[in-house]
Amino acid sequence: MGNAYVGSPVPRREDARLLAGRGRFVGGLRLPDMVHAYVVRSPVAHARVTGYDLSAARAADGVVDVIGVRDASDLRLPCVSPGPGQRELSYPLLDDVVRYVGQPLAVVVAGTPAAARDAADLVTVDYDELPPAIGVEHAVDPDAPRLYPDWGTNVATDFEVGDPRGDCAAAAHDAAHVVDMTFRFGRASPYPLEPRAIVASYAEETLTIRASTQAPHHVRDHAADLFGLRYDRVRVISRETGGGFGAKEHLYPDEALVCLAAIRTGRPVRWSEEPADRLVATLPARAAVHRGILAMDADGRFVALYADVLADLGAHPANCGIAPAAVSATMLPGPYRFDRVGARVRGAVTTSTPTGSYRGFGQPEAAWTRERLIDEAARRAGIDPVELRLRNMIGPDELPYTTRTWQDYDSGDYPRVLRTLRDSVVAPHRDDGRRRGIGFACHVETTGMGPSMGMKAIGIQAGGFETAVVQMEPDASVVVSAGVVGIGQGIETALAQIAADHVGVALDDVRVVLGDTTTTPYSSIGSIASRALAVSGGALTRAAAQLRTRILEIAGHQLEVDPADLEIVDSTVRVKGTPQVARTLREIATAAWRGWDLPDGSTPGLLERVSYEPVAYTYACGAHAAAVAVDPATGAVEVEGYWLVNDSGVLVNPAIVAGQLRGAVAQGIGMALFEEIGYTPDGQPNASYDLPTTREVPDINVTTLETPSPRTPGGMKGVGEGGTVSSTAAVGNAVAAALPEIADRITDTPMTPYALWRLPRHASSPGQ
C-alpha cells in the first residue's frame, strides 16, 4: 500500500454536493412528459372490497391513467427469506381484501401532483368491513379474527432455533436463579430523512426506475420478474438515497404500481411518499413480543437462555418477513457463554402495515431481552451487573466460538470492550429530585453478510457476494464501481480510500461509481446488513491490490527491473533508490490500453474485477452505557450521559464510523423512549411519531477498538447498525437501575412518560 488514507478521517466526498444542495435525489427529478402518481389507500383496517368505481377519476381533468385491482391482477412480489413452512410466499400489489389501514387500493396518474390527488378523491370503494386483529398477542388467540380464513390460524411460520425448549428447561431446573420476563417491543419506523420516491419510465422496451433505494439490483430483479421483463431490460438508478435504515431494501407494492403506470402510459411517472402516509406505507419494524428466561447458578454462571419470540408480521409476510425475528433468536446469546440457548420463533399476521427491516434487524430486540434479563438476574443475586457480565463473557482466547445458535464468532475481545467502557463512564450528579441510574448492555453483531450457518440451519438461505471493479483509465485516473450504494453512510468516500491506498494513487484520482444497474457490478443484496464496506470493500481491497501488481509488472517489463524494486510516488512508478528511472502512471496506463509493450501473456488494459464471497459473517461487538434521570412525577426520562465502546475491526474512516455510531444510538434512544406506531383497537394507527432530536440525545462518547476481521480482506467489519443494538437496552437498564423497586416491570419499549408513570410503583416480585 502506498498512502495511508485507510484509517484517516478524510472528509466525506459526498458532502460536497449534499451540503451544497446539489444532492441528486429522485424527488427533485423532472423528466420531459413526466406525470405524477397518487396512491389511494384504505381508510379501514380489515374489509372485503365489494365495489370499486374508478370511472369518475378516469374522466377527471388531467388524469392520464387510473390503476385498480383488476388492472394489476396476478402481480405479486416475493417474500425473499420465508421462514420454515411459511404459509404465504408472495403478496399482491393490489388486493380486494383490505388487511391494514394504508393498503394501496388504486393509483391515479395525472399531469400534476394536485390533479392526481384531486382525482383520487373521486375513486369510490365500497367495503364490507371485517373485525380487525390488532396486537400480535391478540392475533395468536384462537378466537382472534382471522386474516386468511383458510389458514385456520394467524400464525404464518413457527420454528425453533438452537437448543430445544426441553433441554433449556432441563438445564434451568436446578438453577439458583431463573428470571422469566415478557418483553414487548414497540412498532418503530426506520423513518429515513428522505421519503421513499420513484420515477419510472418505459421506453425502447426498457423500464428505467430511478429510486431512492438501498438495493438497485434487488429492485431490478423483482421489477423484471413482476412484469415479465428480461433482467437486462430493467435499469435501476439510485444516485442518492437520503437514508434507508432497511426501509428501502426492496421494491414496495406502491412503487411497483408506479412502474406499471409507466409501462401503461409510456410516460415517466413520478411518485413520492405523502407525509401523511409515511407511517402506514413504509414498513415499520421491531414489533415483537419476547418471553425470555435466563437461568443462572449460584455462582452467577449463566446456565440457560430461552426466548419465545413472537413477531408481528403485519398484514402479510413482506419482503424479509420473519427474518428479523429469526436473527433475534440466533443472536440471542450475545457475547456470553451459556450451557443451553434456544428460542421458538413465530410470526403472526395482524391487521396492520406489514413489518420489515430496520437498522439492527432483530438484534436490538435480542439485546434488550438478554441484557434486561441479565440486569434483573444481577439485581436478584446481588451481583454487580458489569461483574456478572464479565464473569460469563466469552474471552478472546475462546474465539473463534460457535454459539448454541450456530453463530460462529470470528474475532474480538469482548471483556476488554466492556472494561474499557466501565472505565470511561462518569456518573452525572445533580440533586433535582429525579431518580438516576446507569445501565450497561453488550452485544455481538452480525455484519458483512456471508453465508450464515444460523440462517441455513433454520432453512433460510441467505448471504451473497460483492464485486468490485477498479479500472485505471489511459490517463491514469482510477474508477471504482461496486454494486452497493450510497445511502448516507459515506461508502463512496470509504471505497475511494481503499482504492487509493491499495492502488497507490492520490485520493482525488479515484472516482467511485455506484447506484446504476447498467454500470455497476451485480449485487443481489445491496447496502443492507452492515455489509457494504466489509464485503464490497473486501472485494475492492483485493481488486485494487491486483491492479497495483499489474501496474508494477508492466512498469517492471518496460523498465527492465524486478517489479519488487518499484514504488509508486506522485503518479509515477520509479525504481526504489533510483527515482530517475521511472515511467509515469499515464504512460503505463496508455500502453496497457493500447496493448503496446506489455509483458508476454499480459491481458491488455488495466481493469480488475474481483468478487469476494465471505465464508461467513464477520462479527463486530460493542458495549454501551447510558446514564438516565427519571422524573418520578411525570415518568419522563432524560438520557444525561452516554458512552460506548465499539470494535468493528479495521476502520477505514474513523470520522464516518463515529458519526454512524452516534446516529444509531439516537435511533436506539428513540426506540427506548419515544418511538412507536400505536394502533387503536379498530386498527387505526397514530398519525404522529416522535423522533429524538438534539434535545433528547446527549453527547455520545465514542471509543473504538480495532480487532481486524480474519475473514475480510482488509480486516474490516460492518458498523452501520452496531450503534442501535445495545443502545435501547442500555437505556432500559439505566431506567431499571433508577427505579429498582419496579425493575422487573421495565420490559416494554418505548418507555414513554405515560408508560412509566402508569406502572404500579410498589415492588411486585421479591428477588429470588
Next chain:
Amino acid sequence: MGNAYVGSPVPRREDARLLAGRGRFVGGLRLPDMVHAYVVRSPVAHARVTGYDLSAARAADGVVDVIGVRDASDLRLPCVSPGPGQRELSYPLLDDVVRYVGQPLAVVVAGTPAAARDAADLVTVDYDELPPAIGVEHAVDPDAPRLYPDWGTNVATDFEVGDPRGDCAAAAHDAAHVVDMTFRFGRASPYPLEPRAIVASYAEETLTIRASTQAPHHVRDHAADLFGLRYDRVRVISRETGGGFGAKEHLYPDEALVCLAAIRTGRPVRWSEEPADRLVATLPARAAVHRGILAMDADGRFVALYADVLADLGAHPANCGIAPAAVSATMLPGPYRFDRVGARVRGAVTTSTPTGSYRGFGQPEAAWTRERLIDEAARRAGIDPVELRLRNMIGPDELPYTTRTWQDYDSGDYPRVLRTLRDSVVAPHRDDGRRRGIGFACHVETTGMGPSMGMKAIGIQAGGFETAVVQMEPDASVVVSAGVVGIGQGIETALAQIAADHVGVALDDVRVVLGDTTTTPYSSIGSIASRALAVSGGALTRAAAQLRTRILEIAGHQLEVDPADLEIVDSTVRVKGTPQVARTLREIATAAWRGWDLPDGSTPGLLERVSYEPVAYTYACGAHAAAVAVDPATGAVEVEGYWLVNDSGVLVNPAIVAGQLRGAVAQGIGMALFEEIGYTPDGQPNASYDLPTTREVPDINVTTLETPSPRTPGGMKGVGEGGTVSSTAAVGNAVAAALPEIADRITDTPMTPYALWRLPRHASSPGQ
C-alpha cells in the same frame, strides 16, 4: 456450440428500429435547455486573418455564446498515426491562418438553429489573402505557395517502404516489359447517409458527448485530453451511426468546438453538419498520385513493382494523415509474387480540406495502380490478363507468406478465388454502338487490425485489442457488450449470433450493448479497418465459450455429473441421453449470482470478460470483374455486369456480408466513374457531388468462399471494406479493355464522361 446461428442469414435486429423510423440518431435528440451551434467557415482558401469582429453576433437576439479563435487558443487535436519525421503532430481547433475553404473560424450558439445561423452572418472577418496551393503535384513544386513557411516545403513526411528504389530498378533492368504509368485518384468523400452530428452537455463535472461516431472511446480520450478532463469525466454515447466509412473515426475540430460551447455555457449544445458544408467539413480521402512501375520478364513473371506515392494531406495532417498512403504502399503487391516491391511515400499539404480515412484506406488506390499496371502489361505482352494474374499468384501452399512490404498473409486461396470469378462471368452482348470490355482485379486486404509489421517497420505504431463482456443475468438472459459500435454494418446482429451459438442460447435471449463509454469495454480504435467483427467477435467467441463452460461446470456440480455429459437444449442444461436430469439455465444463473451451491473455488456470477489482441492482421481476399459499355460519342460508361468472389474467412451472417460487399462495390463504382471533389485554381471546391444510384449500379453477383482465419478465434476476417478495394480497378480495367487504343491513358479517377471524352483517341504508346 449449440445452435447454428453463425453462418445463417438471420435478419438484422437493427432493422426493426431503423426501418420503423425508430433509429436513435443524434440529430433527432432534444434535451431540456438545449441550444444550437452554427459553425462559421472560411470562404477563402488561404489567408491570414487580420481582424475579427464577434461583437455584433454576441449581441444578437437569442445568442448564448460566440467562440472565436482567441477563445480556443492552444486547443489542438493530435495526429494519431504520423509518418516518420512528420512536421506537424497536431492541429488547432481554430487558427488565424486560413488554409482551406470551409476551415472553421467561429462558432455561434443560440436558442434556435435559425438564430445561430442569422447571427453567424454578423461575424465579420478581415483577411489578408495568400495564394492557394491546389493539387498535390503542384504543391510539391519548389515554386508553389507554402502553407507553413517555416517548413521550407509543403512535404510533411517522406519515407520508403519495402525494397529500396534502387533494388527495384536493378531488378527491372533486364525485364522484358516495364510498364510505367502515373495514376491520379480523385478526391472522394465517404459521404455517409447521416451527416455528422453531435450534442454535447456538461453537468456534474462530466462532459457528455452524444455523437454519430465510429469510435466513442477515441472521441472520449481526445476530448478529455483537449479540455484537460479526467477520462472518466467524459462520456461518449453513440447509439446509432448512419454510416461512417472512415469519416467518423475521430473528433473533428468543429465537434470539439461544440463541446467547448457546452462547457462554457453549461447547456446542451446541438450541432449537425450543414448540407452545404459537407464536402468541405468532413474529411475526404483517396486524393493521391501514384507513379507505378511494373517490371515483367519474357515469361510473364513479375519481377518488380515500385510506386511513388504522393498523398494530398490537405491543409494539415489530420487524424490519420499519411496512414492511408502508407497502406497503399505496404499493400501494393496484392496477391502476387514479385522479386522486389518498394514504394516512396510522401504526404504534402495543399490549401484544401484535410484528408482522412475512407473505406479501403489506401487499398483501392493500391489495387488500381497494381491491377491497371498488370492489365497494361498483359496487353503489351499479349497475354490474357486473368492468365497473367494466375501465373504470378501466391498459391495456397505458399501461405503464410510475407510480402516484400512486410505484410504476413495468413490464409486464403487466391487462385481459386480468381478462377471461381472467371467461371462466373457472363459477358453481356448488345449491339448498340457502344464499346464493351470486361476488366478483372484482384486484391488481398488487411482486416482485423492487430499489430502490423508493415506499419511498425515504417515507424507508425498501430493495432490494438478488443474486449467482449458476456454476462448471463440471473434470469438467464444474456447481455453482450463490446467497445465497437454499430455503424450500419450489422455488428449488433453478428455479435448476438456468435454469443447465442457459443453460449448455447436462443438468439432472442441475447442483447448486445454498444456505443456508450460508461457501459462498454474500452476500445482505443473503434469500428474501423474492417476489424469490428474479427477482433471484437474474436474476443466474444472466447468469452461466450468460457461462459458456456462455466454454466456446464456449475450444472455438473449441482447435478453431480461430468460437465462433458451435459448439453444445453431449450434454456435447460440436461444430461445427454437422460434429459429428465436437468437444471434450467435460470436456476443455474440465479444460483451463480447468489453464490449458492457452486463448485469449490468458483467465482460467483456468470460474467466473462475477454480481451483478444490479434497477433497480426488477418488477410481477406477477393477478385472482381466488371463489364462496361462506353459510349464513344459522350464518354459515358455504363457498368452492365458485375461479379465478385470474396473470401473473408468464416461468415457469421452471409446476408450482411453480401450487403456490405454490394454497398462497397457501389462506392467503388462511384469512385471509378463519378465521385470527385474538385477545386478551382483559387481553391474553391465544387458544390455538388455525384453519388451512384441504383441506375448506375448493376446487379452485383456475389460469391463467397470461406477460408477460416488461423488468427481469429472463430476464423472470421473483416469484410466491411473488401468490396471497395478491387471494384474501382475492375471498372478501370473494363474501360481500358473497351478502349484498348487508349488503354494506357486510363489512369485517373473518376472516369467521368468528360474525362474520357477529352482523352486523345489515338493510340499513344506501342506495346513493348
